[in-house]
Amino acid sequence: MNSRKLGQTPIEVTPIGLGLAALGRPAYINLGREDHLPRERSPEAMEQRTHQLLDAAYDRGVRYFDTARSYGRAEAFLGSWLRTRGIEPSQVSVGSKWGYTYVADWRMEASVHEVKEHSTQNFQRQIAESQDLLGPLLSLYQIHSATLETGVLEDRAVLSALAGLRDRGTAIGFSVSGPGQGDTIRRALEVEAGGSPLFASVQATWNLLETSAGPALWEAHAAGLGVIIKEGLANGRLAGDVAPQPLKHAAARFGLSPDALALAAALARPWVNVVLSGAATVAQLASNCNALQVSWTDTLEAELGGLATPPRDYWAHRSGLPWR
Numbered sequence: 603m604n605s606r607k608l609g610q611t612p613i614e615v616t617p618i619g620l621g622l623a624a625l626g627r628p629a630y631i632n633l634g635r636e637d638h639l640p641r642e643r644s645p646e647a648m649e650q651r652t653h654q655l656l657d658a659a660y661d662r663g664v665r666y667f668d669t670a671r672s673y674g675r676a677e678a679f680l681g682s683w684l685r686t687r688g689i690e691p692s693q694v695s696v697g698s699k700w701g702y703t704y705v706a707d708w709r710m711e712a713s714v715h716e717v718k719e720h721s722t723q724n725f726q727r728q729i730a731e732s733q734d735l736l737g738p739l740l741s742l743y744q745i746h747s748a749t750l751e752t753g754v755l756e757d758r759a760v761l762s763a764l765a766g767l768r769d770r771g772t773a774i775g776f777s778v779s780g781p782g783q784g785d786t787i788r789r790a791l792e793v794e795a796g797g798s799p800l801f802a803s804v805q806a807t808w809n810l811l812e813t814s815a816g817p818a819l820w821e822a823h824a825a826g827l828g829v830i831i832k833e834g835l836a837n838g839r840l841a842g843d844v845a846p847q848p849l850k851h852a853a854a855r856f857g858l859s860p861d862a863l864a865l866a867a868a869l870a871r872p873w874v875n876v877v878l879s880g881a882a883t884v885a886q887l888a889s890n891c892n893a894l895q896v897s898w899t900d901t902l903e904a905e906l907g908g909l910a911t912p913p914r915d916y917w918a919h920r921s922g923l924p925w926r
Contacts, residue, residue: 603616603617603618603662603663603664603665603894604616604617605665606875607828607875608666608695608742608773608802608803608828608830608875608876609802609803609823609826609827609828609829609875610802610826610827610828611742611773611802611803611828613695613741613742613773613828614665614695615665615666615695615828615875615876616663616664616665616666616876617869617875617876617877617894618664618865618869618876618877618878618879618890618891618893618894619664619665619666619667619668619830619876619877619878619879620655620656620659620664620666620667620668620878620879620881620887621667621668621669621832621878621879621880622652622667622668622669622673622676622679622680623668623670623673623676623880624880624881624882625648625651625652625655625673625676625679625882626648626652626669626673626674626675626676626677626678626679627648627673627674627675627676627704627706627708627715628643628648628674628708628709628710629706629710629712629715629925629926630925630926631837631920631923631924631925631926632837632838632880632882633837633838633839633841633844633923634838634841634842634844635838635882635926636926638882638883638886639651639882643710645675645708648674648675648679649675649678649679649682651882652676652679652680652683653679653682653683653686654884655881655882655883655884655887656680656683657683657687658884658887658888659879659887660687660694662887662888662891664879664891665693665694665695666694666695666696666697666876667680667694667695667696667697668696668697668698668805668830668832668878669696669697669698669699670698670699670700670702670746671698671699671700671701671702671703671704671728671731671732671746672699672701672702672703672704672716672746673704674704674706674708677698677731677732677735677736678735680696680735680736681735681736681737684696684736684739689739691738691739691741694739695741695742696736696739696740696741696742697740697741697742697743697744697775697803697805697830698732698736698740698742698743698744699743699744699745699746699777699805700724700725700728700729700732700743700744700745700746701718701719701720701724701725701728701745701746701747701748701754702716702717702718702719702746702747703716703717703719703724703728704716705717710925710926712925715925718746718747718752720745720748720752720753720754720757720760721760722757722759722760722763725760725763725764726763729743729767740772741772741773742772742773742774742775742802742803743764743767743772743773743774743775744774744775744776744777744803744805745764745775745776745777746777747777747778747779747780748776748777748778748786748790749778749779749780749782749786750782750785750786750789755786755789755790755793761793761795761800762795764795764800765795765796765800768795768800768802769796773802773803774800774801774802775801775802775803775804775805775827775828775830776790776801776803776804776805777804777805777806777830777832778804778805778806778807778815779807779917780917781814781913781914781916781917783806783807783814783815783818783913784814784815784817784818785818787804787806787815787818787819787821787822788818788821790804791821791822791825791827799825799826801827802827802828803827803828803829803830803875804819804822804827804828804829804830805829805830805831805832806818806819806829806830806831806832807831807832807833808831808834808868808871808874809831809833809834809835809836809840809864809867809868810836810840810846810849810864810867810906810909810910811836811839811840811909811910811911811916812833812836812910812911812913812916812917813910814910814913816871816873819871819873819874820873822873823872823873824873828875828876829873829874829875829876830875830876830877830878831868831871831874831876831877831878832878832880833878833880834864834865834867834868834877834878834879835861835864835865835880836864836916836920837920837923840860840861840864841859841860841861841864841886842859842860842861845860845861845864846909848905848906848908848909849863849864849906849909852902852905852906856895856896858889858892858895858896859889859892861886861889861890861893862889862890862891862892862893862895862896863893863896863902863906864893865877865879865890865893866893866894866895866896866898867898867902867906869893869894869896869898870896870898870903877893879891
């Protein structure tokens, strides 16, 4: 798998990265996830599964790994894999995120799984935790789901703290979610610290059902930011039996599963650096990586472009997905 720079940073990434949102905690919102995980989702069982996926990804050439403080024990699982395999900073790139705290205490039935707080105090606590678990392999640290409503992009104390981390050698990025992704991206492009733009990358949801961030991501790319795509399968809605019929039919012509063609759609955007796989099994990862075989065409664009839904409808549906 060929590598490329993440925007104008020195960070080397691969077209497909592995995201650990579905692996670091016993419950998550991806459809069908409960059918693909160990029946016993103890920390030990989930760490073993995470290591299996990381091994498989590395063997396939994946060199970018995405995690977050709120992904349960994902940072710890990734850190133990990196140490056990003797992986050096020159061999992989690791991005993590701060801003949410995992509060479910490894309980499937928790009423609340994560709590958002974009304060300076939370940043200082969480960056220390991330650095302790990932050490020198942490190359990108991102605000987790920045929005205009939280005010994090206006908080000079937080921005100053992020600039300090940047000046010590860690690239600073932000992720976005919700129907206002585009507005948040454009506001973030205006943020400067120390006389230069603060952010080096943006991580956003873009998939065949939710394309609204595309124009703003074009602008971010043009400004030199790296672009990372998350939720390319819409939390499982673009995979397997529940995938829309047009996607199934088009994928069948290529001899592929719907998930591969859905991720190929994201990879085809000229402003994308990395598309994250959220696989929970080695077989899912292999299928996701088949996206690299697809040469995207105008015919596919016309055939599948009509799957996009109004952003508010998409995000309302996502917010109703159960944690399983």
